[in-house]
Amino acid sequence: MARVFNWQLGREMSYWYPESRPQRQFAxxxxxxxxxxxxxxxxxCKTTWTSGKGQEYMLWNNVETKPYGSYPLAxxxxxxxxxxxxQWSGAKYEGQTLFESAPAGERVLGWRxxxxxxxxxxxxxxxxxxxxxxxxxxxxxxxxWFFYLPxxxxxxxxxxxxxxxxxxxxxxxxxxxxxxxxxGRCRGYQECVRGCPYKKVFFNPMTGTSEKCIACFxxxxxxxxxxxxxxxxxxxRLSGYLSPPGKARPDNPIDYLVHIRKIALPLFPQFxxxxxVYYIPPIHxxxxxxxxxxxxxxxEAMKAYRNAMNDPDLASLxxxxxxxxxxxxxxxxxxxxxxxxxxxxxxxxxxxxREPVHIRPAVDQKNQLVRINCP
Amino acid sequence: MRYTIxxxxxxxxACSRAPKAANEVVAVASAKVPAQPDDAxxxxxxxxxxxxxxxxxxxxxxxxxxxxxxxxxxxxxxSEIAFRLEWDDESKNDMPGPSRMVDAxxxxxxxxTEKDLPEPQMGQEGKRxxxxxxxxxxxxxxxxxxxxxxxxxxxxxxxxYPFQSKALEKGSDAExxxxxxxxxxxxxxxxxxxxRSQPVEQLVANGPGSLSPGEPLSAKGKGAFGKKxxxxxxxxxxxxxxxxxQRTHIAFAVWQGQQQESGARKMRSGWVSLLRKxx
Numbered sequence: 001m002a003r004v005f006n007w008q009l010g011r012e013m014s015y016w017y018p019e020s021r022p023q024r025q026f027a028x029x030x031x032x033x034x035x036x037x038x039x040x041x042x043x044x045c046k047t048t049w050t051s052g053k054g055q056e057y058m059l060w061n062n063v064e065t066k067p068y069g070s071y072p073l074a075x076x077x078x079x080x081x082x083x084x085x086x087q088w089s090g091a092k093y094e095g096q097t098l099f100e101s102a103p104a105g106e107r108v109l110g111w112r113x114x115x116x117x118x119x120x121x122x123x124x125x126x127x128x129x130x131x132x133x134x135x136x137x138x139x140x141x142x143x144x145w146f147f148y149l150p151x152x153x154x155x156x157x158x159x160x161x162x163x164x165x166x167x168x169x170x171x172x173x174x175x176x177x178x179x180x181x182x183x184g185r186c187r188g189y190q191e192c193v194r195g196c197p198y199k200k201v202f203f204n205p206m207t208g209t210s211e212k213c214i215a216c217f218x219x220x221x222x223x224x225x226x227x228x229x230x231x232x233x234x235x236x237r238l239s240g241y242l243s244p245p246g247k248a249r250p251d252n253p254i255d256y257l258v259h260i261r262k263i264a265l266p267l268f269p270q271f272x273x274x275x276x277v278y279y280i281p282p283i284h285x286x287x288x289x290x291x292x293x294x295x296x297x298x299x300e301a302m303k304a305y306r307n308a309m310n311d312p313d314l315a316s317l318x319x320x321x322x323x324x325x326x327x328x329x330x331x332x333x334x335x336x337x338x339x340x341x342x343x344x345x346x347x348x349x350x351x352x353x354r355e356p357v358h359i360r361p362a363v364d365q366k367n368q369l370v371r372i373n374c375p
Numbered sequence: 376m377r378y379t380i381x382x383x384x385x386x387x388x389a390c391s392r393a394p395k396a397a398n399e400v401v402a403v404a405s406a407k408v409p410a411q412p413d414d415a416x417x418x419x420x421x422x423x424x425x426x427x428x429x430x431x432x433x434x435x436x437x438x439x440x441x442x443x444x445x446x447x448x449x450x451x452x453x454s455e456i457a458f459r460l461e462w463d464d465e466s467k468n469d470m471p472g473p474s475r476m477v478d479a480x481x482x483x484x485x486x487x488t489e490k491d492l493p494e495p496q497m498g499q500e501g502k503r504x505x506x507x508x509x510x511x512x513x514x515x516x517x518x519x520x521x522x523x524x525x526x527x528x529x530x531x532x533x534x535x536y537p538f539q540s541k542a543l544e545k546g547s548d549a550e551x552x553x554x555x556x557x558x559x560x561x562x563x564x565x566x567x568x569x570x571r572s573q574p575v576e577q578l579v580a581n582g583p584g585s586l587s588p589g590e591p592l593s594a595k596g597k598g599a600f601g602k603k604x605x606x607x608x609x610x611x612x613x614x615x616x617x618x619x620x621q622r623t624h625i626a627f628a629v630w631q632g633q634q635q636e637s638g639a640r641k642m643r644s645g646w647v648s649l650l651r652k653x654x
Binding site for chain 2: 050051052053054056057104105106107112113114115118164168184186187188189190191193202203204205206207208209211
């Protein structure tokens with residue numbers, strides 16, 4: 001194994017191949033506080049990419065309810081148990097990654113879901129025990145809160161699927177860091193399904209190959225966001241490209257949220273894959289739970305998000321989520337306006353930080369009419 | 376006296392059924408190369424028992440040994456060579472799916488018949504090996520299992536596939552093009568992505584992880600699952616330059632679906648001498 005640097009762990013780690021960062025890295029920020037689990041993203045992806053034979057069960061994009069939801073079943077709990085409790089020391093991960101804890105004969109610490117594990121994509125949906133007048137009917141470890149976790153492939157810097165494939169059928173594109181399964185080369189061994197901790201590679205029994213989220217690369221190549229971003233009615237998603245930590249640009253929205261403000265955090269960084277979908281943690285969930293999911297920065301991220309209304313630069317950027325179907329490469333704040341531009345600097349959209357409010361009097365004095373509120 | 380006669384009868388019956396053991400794989404000459412595993416022609420070929428060991432050279436390795444041996448017979452008609460591989464298997468696994476691995480076997484022969492052999496595990500750079508690979512799910516497809524999700528999951532319900540749209544004429548090029556769009560491996564001509572006319576693939580390799588489509592070599596196969604396990608016939612063109620009474624080498628691999636074996640997780644043999652017996 002080679003030694004590579006994983007900035008999310010604050011240290012070097014072992015990986016199957018030497019460090020080879022792409023020219024630029026596809027990345028995304030999901031604001032969990034805005035997601036309503038309408039699954040429009042799921043369907044946008046499903047109808048676009050996985051409507052074929054053998055793809056029936058696949059959800060390249062899914063939205064699960066935390067703490068009890070997961071797709072496939074218990075994908076996260078199972079691996080956390082296998083990792084057997086590891087420690088952070090401040091921002092540095094002292095525990096073992098999936099590569100470092102690979103048993104003898106394996107490339108990665110992994111497991112493969114059974115068929116039934118895919119049968120309950122909405123298990124735990126909206127499961128939350130809230131206060132009721134006469135006390136709770138049942139008592140669970142996580143009471144009174146839940147949130148929605150939308151998930152796609154993380155297009156990791158150190159993909160475990162890529163490391164797991166014994167014949168090099170998975171590759172990470174140099175031009176944008178998107179991770180793809182070569183459908184001409186794959187022989188369906190399902191090692192990638194076993195290796196990916198997020199379980200975002202799926203075996204197609206009809207073609208005998210494994211398939212996964214492609215970050216809608218035909219769209220990204222044209223500067224247009226993927227289907228699950230463009231169709232998100234909650235406007236929780238922002239796509240773009242992430243720079244390495246030392247080269248972060250404050251006018252790059254993803255860099256600003258991830259590297260500069262550290263408000264958007266990776267999912268299960270302790271696995272060691274350097275995933276590139278970043279989450280703004282849910283501010284109403286317990287810090288300890290968020291730390292388990294998003295690493296030690298969760299508490300600070302929650303504070304910063306809570307304070308966003310007093311933080312115009314941050315607030316203006318949050319207003320740009322879902323404001324255009326184009327990929328935003330640059331942004332700046334102009335007073336009360338958030339202004340987005342593409343990589344050539346051409347303006348894409350400007351969004352007011354506060355929507356103008358107009359109140360119409362109930363009586364139209366000019367025409368002497370009473371206005372009726374009706375749809 | 377009656378008991379003596381009975382014992383003699385049992386002994387002679389046992390002797391006639393016992394396969395001729397060989398210390399190498401001997402391809403006997405025959406006018407016909409049998410296509411079926413139960414063809415009587417196989418009885419004329421000696422049986423070689425190849426010991427199998429777990430693949431332990433490259434990760435992922437097979438850590439728990441499964442199939443201990445494979446019994447092999449071989450027949451050639453001078454242009455084609457066939458092998459019958461038999462191994463004990465308690466369960467038939469021929470349904471593909473997530474975490475559902477299938478039974479399979481393969482024979483491997485050096486591309487060139489020469490003394491200096493390639494590495495036994497998938498060959499090496501500059502010394503390629505030819506691999507003929509058989510799979511139980513392809514066998515099921517060739518034997519008539521349909522190419523729909525309900526053939527694998529009988530209770531599956533599918534509302535709609537885009538290529539079944541009413542706007543597309545059935546069987547038209549537009550419909551086929553649409554179906555391929557949602558089966559990327561098929562669209563790219565990946566030879567393993569079916570539907571198939573033969574349950575085997577002809578491949579070449581020059582080291583672990585390098586398996587790729589090879590010349591077809593008229594590869595054919597037929598597998599049948601019996602009481603003890605699988606009996607599989609794999610046939611292909613005679614290796615180039617293998618004259619009568621000459622030798623080359625052969626290696627075997629077996630995958631048991633029940634044990635989650637697939638790809639590099641397999642039981643395999645080392646090189647075994649393969650003699651093409653004269654007329």
